[in-house]
Amino acid sequence: xxxxxxxxxxxxxxxxxxxxxxxxxxxxxxxxxxxxxxxxxxxxxxxxxxxxxxxxxxxxxxxxxxxxxxxxxxxxxxxxxxxxxxxxxxxxxxxxxxxxxxxxxxxxxxxxxxxxxxxxxxxxxxxxxxxxxxxxxxxxxxxxxxxxxxxxxxxxxxxxxxxxxxxxxxxxxxxxxxxxxxxxxxxxxx
Amino acid sequence: xxxxxxxxxxxxxxxxxxxxxxxxxxxxxxxxxxxxxxxxxxxxxxxxxxxxxxxxxxxxxxxxxxxxxxxxxxxxxxxxxxxxxxxxxxxxxxxxxxxxxxxxxxxxxxxxxxxxxxxxxxxxxxxxxxxxxxxxxxxxxxxxxxxxxxxxxxxxxxxxxxxxxxxxxxxxxxxxxxxxxxxxxxxxxx
Numbered sequence: 001x002x003x004x005x006x007x008x009x010x011x012x013x014x015x016x017x018x019x020x021x022x023x024x025x026x027x028x029x030x031x032x033x034x035x036x037x038x039x040x041x042x043x044x045x046x047x048x049x050x051x052x053x054x055x056x057x058x059x060x061x062x063x064x065x066x067x068x069x070x071x072x073x074x075x076x077x078x079x080x081x082x083x084x085x086x087x088x089x090x091x092x093x094x095x096x097x098x099x100x101x102x103x104x105x106x107x108x109x110x111x112x113x114x115x116x117x118x119x120x121x122x123x124x125x126x127x128x129x130x131x132x133x134x135x136x137x138x139x140x141x142x143x144x145x146x147x148x149x150x151x152x153x154x155x156x157x158x159x160x161x162x163x164x165x166x167x168x169x170x171x172x173x174x175x176x177x178x179x180x181x182x183x184x185x186x187x188x189x190x
Numbered sequence: 191x192x193x194x195x196x197x198x199x200x201x202x203x204x205x206x207x208x209x210x211x212x213x214x215x216x217x218x219x220x221x222x223x224x225x226x227x228x229x230x231x232x233x234x235x236x237x238x239x240x241x242x243x244x245x246x247x248x249x250x251x252x253x254x255x256x257x258x259x260x261x262x263x264x265x266x267x268x269x270x271x272x273x274x275x276x277x278x279x280x281x282x283x284x285x286x287x288x289x290x291x292x293x294x295x296x297x298x299x300x301x302x303x304x305x306x307x308x309x310x311x312x313x314x315x316x317x318x319x320x321x322x323x324x325x326x327x328x329x330x331x332x333x334x335x336x337x338x339x340x341x342x343x344x345x346x347x348x349x350x351x352x353x354x355x356x357x358x359x360x361x362x363x364x365x366x367x368x369x370x371x372x373x374x375x376x377x378x379x380x
Binding site: 024029033066067110170 | 213214218219220221222224225226248249250252253257259260263264265266267268270299300302303318
């Protein structure tokens with residue numbers, strides 16, 4: 001998605017430890033027009049699939065998931081993060097290690113909002129090692145729901161999470177795949 | 191907003207400790223059509239104000255803020271919650287006590303995304319004692335930004351947060367004000 005790549009080149013900031021800061025338009029301040037275009041692009045890429053629900057994880061996935069859900073006309077469910085897996089007995093949970101924050105959380109989805117009739121599109125703003133997506137896939141598995149695909153705004157391709165999912169036969173669509181970043185600038189995968 | 195009140199009466203669940211659970215449509219699963227109507231209603235109520243930014247707090251405020259921001263054509267900034275106030279040196283922070291979760295968090299907004307030229311509409315999904323809104327007001331104050339008003343989807347009127355803000359001259363618009371809830375059902379303020 002050229003509009004997004006241009007924006008990353010213009011406003012993205014590369015920080016120590018392979019961190020790409022895009023909080024001026026994606027995950028702290030949100031450019032709502034760009035978000036709408038991102039939702040439209042996910043729709044374009046997954047419109048031939050039957051989708052009943054969009055699943056994401058709080059917090060910064062929510063804006064992206066809502067932007068996409070408007071085009072698909074389906075509900076969003078966002079997994080809640082918790083420090084323990086025992087907060088809710090009627091919920092599916094999965095452990096998620098965060099690359100950025102170096103800690104482990106549980107993701108939790110109420111059993112009321114995901115079941116075996118669901119065809120799920122998983123959406124997130126970022127993918128590095130793919131831990132969040134893996135956790136959401138696990139949750140869908142527990143629920144018996146079918147995962148139609150995974151849509152990511154920015155994939156850090158060099159950290160391998162997206163390719164690992166693809167090798168497992170999962171349909172991953174990333175709107176920008178960063179292949180390398182550093183003093184030489186940001187390079188995208190073709 | 192009748193559509194919202196009807197939905198609360200139909201799907202809201204009153205739980206012990208003055209908790210109103212609306213996670214089937216507002217803050218775990220999100221009804222994206224209803225969310226759009228909520229955004230439109232905030233626009234209707236604040237359209238005569240000059241607004242440059244919508245400020246909310248993660249996580250469940252984000253969907254509401256984005257829905258409103260589409261109508262106002264302004265960016266969203268969402269405050270991040272943190273366990274300590276020292277995570278970012280270039281940020282405005284305020285302490286926030288959560289009614290629902292019985293703990294204290296810090297809310298944090300980067301100084302890059304809020305300044306004295308901003309005319310801010312604060313948006314949140316819920317208001318009980320008003321602690322989140324108070325924290326966001328503090329942050330706007332530190333930034334020198336002007337707060338145009340506070341928009342809330344569901345205010346629990348009997349917990350006083352909204353009225354305390356109104357008494358301080360703040361323009362608060364709540365789309366549904368719950369006056370009482372319990373075995374006798376949910377009653378709204380006229």
